[in-house]
Amino acid sequence: MxxxxxxxxxxxxxxxxxxxxxxxxxxxxxxxATGWEIVHDESRLGxxxxxxxGRFEGRFEDFRxxxxxxxxxxxMSRFDVTVxxxxxxxxxxxxxxxxxxxxxxxxxAFPEAYYVTREIRATTDGYEAVGDLTIRDNTHExxxxxxxxxxxxxxxMNGAVTIDRVRFGVGQGEWRDPSVAGHEVKVVVDLTLxx
Amino acid sequence: xxxxxxxxxxxxxAQLLHWLIAAGIATAMLLGWIMVNLPNSATKFELxxxxxxxxITILALVLLRIVWRWINMVPDMPGTxxxxxxxxxxxxxxxxxxxxxxxxxxxxxxxSAANFPLNVFGLVQIPNLTPESETLAEVASVMHLTFFWVxxxxxxxxxxxxLRHHFxxxxxxxxxxxxxxxx
Ligand code: HEM
Numbered sequence: 013m014x015x016x017x018x019x020x021x022x023x024x025x026x027x028x029x030x031x032x033x034x035x036x037x038x039x040x041x042x043x044x045a046t047g048w049e050i051v052h053d054e055s056r057l058g059x060x061x062x063x064x065x066g067r068f069e070g071r072f073e074d075f076r077x078x079x080x081x082x083x084x085x086x087x088m089s090r091f092d093v094t095v096x097x098x099x100x101x102x103x104x105x106x107x108x109x110x111x112x113x114x115x116x117x118x119x120x121a122f123p124e125a126y127y128v129t130r131e132i133r134a135t136t137d138g139y140e141a142v143g144d145l146t147i148r149d150n151t152h153e154x155x156x157x158x159x160x161x162x163x164x165x166x167x168x169m170n171g172a173v174t175i176d177r178v179r180f181g182v183g184q185g186e187w188r189d190p191s192v193a194g195h196e197v198k199v200v201v202d203l204t205l206x207x
Numbered sequence: 208x209x210x211x212x213x214x215x216x217x218x219x220x221a222q223l224l225h226w227l228i229a230a231g232i233a234t235a236m237l238l239g240w241i242m243v244n245l246p247n248s249a250t251k252f253e254l255x256x257x258x259x260x261x262x263i264t265i266l267a268l269v270l271l272r273i274v275w276r277w278i279n280m281v282p283d284m285p286g287t288x289x290x291x292x293x294x295x296x297x298x299x300x301x302x303x304x305x306x307x308x309x310x311x312x313x314x315x316x317x318x319s320a321a322n323f324p325l326n327v328f329g330l331v332q333i334p335n336l337t338p339e340s341e342t343l344a345e346v347a348s349v350m351h352l353t354f355f356w357v358x359x360x361x362x363x364x365x366x367x368x369x370l371r372h373h374f375x376x377x378x379x380x381x382x383x384x385x386x387x388x389x390x
Contacts, residue, residue: 107322192249
């Protein structure tokens with residue numbers, strides 16, 4: 013028991029041992045890149061799009077991600093995101109009632125969309141993730157620029173990237189026309205994470 | 208012709224607003240009728256966007272028109288009209304002002320309650336008037352259609368009366384609203 017190591021030598025060795033472990037911890041952690049949990053109440057996977065030339069916003073309520081990120085170990089950092097396409101919410105019941113349809117997300121056939129990074133690299137104003145975005149089984153490379161701020165055991169990640177919905181087969185047939193809904197959709201990622 | 212109204216005639220300002228709004232409303236009614244009966248297509252959605260933009264423009268012009276009427280004198284009704292006819296004409300014109308407001312307003316509410324964005328002619332996005340509500344959208348949709356029928360009926364009477372004055376009674380009523388010399 014510690015209480016029996018009442019000698020000053022005992023306290024010294026205990027202190028030394030803890031010190032060694034403490035200084036080794038960051039090295040251990042960085043070699044695997046830190047795993048982060050999304051704080052869903054403070055996070056948003058949103059997007060901005062246009063309908064008949066007017067802007068509107070929406071979000072996916074349900075998504076999960078395996079997030080590993082360390083600024084000093086980008087090689088081992090990696091995001092693996094899964095989005096429930098049926099959880100889309102644009103604040104308009106009329107619009108939202110169409111989005112699960114076969115012409116849009118076809119949520120019965122494709123209940124999930126994925127974003128899996130292949131590389132995360134530093135840029136002049138932050139980082140960028142190079143990954144594959146899969147919607148409706150259409151996979152295209154998407155480079156997501158983002159910033160990452162770690163403070164203690166919490167982190168903020170903010171990123172945005174504009175994608176072309178038509179490349180992913182979202183909005184087909186009569187919905188393909190850009191006057192109905194613009195082809196460009198800005199995906200906005202605002203995450204709060206904890207380790 | 209003067210810009211402002213005079214005791215016995217409408218000025219250029221009032222005439223311009225009258226005919227701009229008349230052309231706008233006729234086009235909006237026609238567009239509305241055609242677009243709701245089209246199957247889903249890019250054209251249909253383009254017509255919707257055009258209809259809404261035009262409707263909002265009309266709303267702005269109608270507000271301007273009401274202000275302009277307020278700060279101008281209103282010409283006397285021609286003495287050839289009996290007091291009963293003058294009353295009827297006055298009531299008809301009040302109904303027209305009310306419908307010119309209610310028609311675009313119900314459309315704007317309908318669009319707002321559906322929480323659809325509204326970008327006027329691709330130039331400026333205007334905010335929605337109401338929170339999203341399916342019930343309100345349905346009510347506004349019924350109102351929009353009802354106002355359309357009431358407006359159509361009042362317009363038939365309005366245009367019929369103007370033509371009667373011109374071709375049957377041979378008075379100046381229609382000419383007062385046209386940029387032509389009086390008899
Ligand atoms: C003077 C102005 C306007 C006129 C004369 C007009 C006339 C019409 C007409 C005739 C229809 C077809 C009605 C039906 O069959 O259901 C219609 C439909 C419609 N209008 Fe207008 N409108 C006007 C302004 C507006 C404005 C300002 C907006 C939106 C901002 C608007 C939005 C709509 C919509 C969304 C429909 C489809 C109706 C529905 O889905 O129930 N309108 N309008």
